[in-house]
Amino acid sequence: MNFTIQNVLIATFDDYAIVDVQVVDGAIAAIAPSLEVIGTAINGENKLLLPGFFNAHTHSSEMWQRGIIPPLPLELWLAQLYDFAPLDTEKVYLSALGTAVETLLCGGTSVVDHLILIPGKELETIATAVRAYKEVGIRAFVSPLIQDESLTAGIPSGETEQNHEPYFRSTKATLELIEEAVKQFHRPDEGVSLLVAPTGIQLCSDALFQGCIELSNKYNLCRHSHLLETKAQEKLAQEKYGCTAVEHLKRIGYLGDRTTLAHCIHLTDNDITILAETQSTVVHNPLSNLRLGSGIAPILKYRQAGVNVSFGCDGASSNDSQDLLETIKIGSILHNVTDLDYQHWMTPRQAVEMASLGGAKGLNMANELGSLTVGKKADLVTYDLTSLSLLPRTDPIGLLILGRPTHAVESVWVNGKQIVADGKVTTINVDELRQQLFHHSQWDTKRKSGTVAQIEAHYRSIMGL
Numbered sequence: 001m002n003f004t005i006q007n008v009l010i011a012t013f014d015d016y017a018i019v020d021v022q023v024v025d026g027a028i029a030a031i032a033p034s035l036e037v038i039g040t041a042i043n044g045e046n047k048l049l050l051p052g053f054f055n056a057h058t059h060s061s062e063m064w065q066r067g068i069i070p071p072l073p074l075e076l077w078l079a080q081l082y083d084f085a086p087l088d089t090e091k092v093y094l095s096a097l098g099t100a101v102e103t104l105l106c107g108g109t110s111v112v113d114h115l116i117l118i119p120g121k122e123l124e125t126i127a128t129a130v131r132a133y134k135e136v137g138i139r140a141f142v143s144p145l146i147q148d149e150s151l152t153a154g155i156p157s158g159e160t161e162q163n164h165e166p167y168f169r170s171t172k173a174t175l176e177l178i179e180e181a182v183k184q185f186h187r188p189d190e191g192v193s194l195l196v197a198p199t200g201i202q203l204c205s206d207a208l209f210q211g212c213i214e215l216s217n218k219y220n221l222c223r224h225s226h227l228l229e230t231k232a233q234e235k236l237a238q239e240k241y242g243c244t245a246v247e248h249l250k251r252i253g254y255l256g257d258r259t260t261l262a263h264c265i266h267l268t269d270n271d272i273t274i275l276a277e278t279q280s281t282v283v284h285n286p287l288s289n290l291r292l293g294s295g296i297a298p299i300l301k302y303r304q305a306g307v308n309v310s311f312g313c314d315g316a317s318s319n320d321s322q323d324l325l326e327t328i329k330i331g332s333i334l335h336n337v338t339d340l341d342y343q344h345w346m347t348p349r350q351a352v353e354m355a356s357l358g359g360a361k362g363l364n365m366a367n368e369l370g371s372l373t374v375g376k377k378a379d380l381v382t383y384d385l386t387s388l389s390l391l392p393r394t395d396p397i398g399l400l401i402l403g404r405p406t407h408a409v410e411s412v413w414v415n416g417k418q419i420v421a422d423g424k425v426t427t428i429n430v431d432e433l434r435q436q437l438f439h440h441s442q443w444d445t446k447r448k449s450g451t452v453a454q455i456e457a458h459y460r461s462i463m464g465l
């Protein structure tokens with residue numbers, strides 16, 4: 001559908017302008033004052049128009065455990081997460097819908113779902129998430145989370161002898177599964193892309209990484225992994241490879257301009273240089289990193305080194321929401337305490353660019369998405385500048401990023417199709433989704449993780465606690 005947004009506020013280089021924006025066949029056709037109306041006229045008065053943001057790293061099905069996991073570091077938190085991970089696809093469907101809705105209502109038009117697969121129902125899990133994202137209409141980058149080592153292998157051995165159970169599925173079978181998923185579901189033109197997404201060095205063999213690189217090259221797929229989220233992983237890389245994880249990933253050819261890496265907290269200066277040289281993208285997950293005590297990623301250093309950075313909420317049980325605007329706010333101001341020189345601090349406009357263009361770059365779509373540019377796809381968001389949280393009138397982007405915007409998103413278009421109007425998702429029934437989420441869950445305060453009980457003593461001794 002073609003439309004023209006009239007008299008809408010957009011950011012210019014260092015100011016704002018009121019313009020009309022024509023959208024034809026899903027793409028931005030013109031941006032200028034007083035344009036002829038093509039298609040439907042949309043009143044943009046007192047609205048701020050921005051390119052859609054990317055929720056560049058999350059795990060949708062963690063929604064079922066948000067708010068319940070006690071304060072634990074990643075390795076123990078993961079043990080609890082997997083002990084209670086949902087095993088039916090109905091839940092996968094509902095949490096993908098929920099993740100999409102929350103992302104949209106915080107200005108996100110794209111979501112990278114590092115999707116946890118139900119053992120034995122892997123393709124079904126992927127099909128279900130794809131169906132949910134298509135129904136909502138958000139642009140989806142479905143990244144089936146794979147590994148080929150069992151959970152305990154992710155904890156360094158230290159001086160001890162550790163025997164790990166073999167992973168339940170072979171590396172070969174895992175790669176075949178991903179290739180089949182790519183054939184069935186990778187449809188970038190329809191708004192659904194598949195990524196190769198080995199979870200990270202802590203649980204993946206080189207054979208798995210190599211297989212993912214081959215699939216990525218064969219089908220032109222982006223690559224997505226966790227990287228150096230914890231101190232334990234930093235130690236583990238030295239045990240496994242005798243060098244840093246980044247040095248190893250470079251050696252095996254995993255890094256590149258289509259590779260996005262979540263967290264990136266414990267990197268050396270040389271590692272940062274490697275990320276810049278290989279044009280890899282860092283996904284900043286500040287809330288998850290605080291929640292799990294993982295650390296503060298050196299984002300200002302990345303930016304100074306020329307590393308592309310985008311933002312992700314991370315899964316909803318290490319966040320414990322999918323509020324992308326909150327992630328961008330914390331991810332912008334957190335670093336002010338790490339560098340005395342305020343001239344290095346991130347501005348709200350820089351944060352907006354990271355959340356939009358930074359996300360697009362990491363997914364190899366900077367030519368098509370991420371900015372208000374004629375010819376790019378119309379993944380657009382308008383914010384209601386008369387919303388209480390964006391008043392009184394000051395600097396709209398400053399207040400959007402540094403304030404606490406609530407109910408500020410007015411309309412969202414993905415590929416030129418409107419999927420949020422008047423602050424409400426129009427493609428699915430959100431009231432029904434609320435009821436379903438309610439009925440498929442219960443209040444719970446008593447659960448205990450068997451795996452945490454098994455591995456906690458070893459973890460504490462390895463970490464010197």
Ligand SMILES: [Zn+2]
Nearest residue numbers: 226262314315
């Ligand atoms: Zn993650």
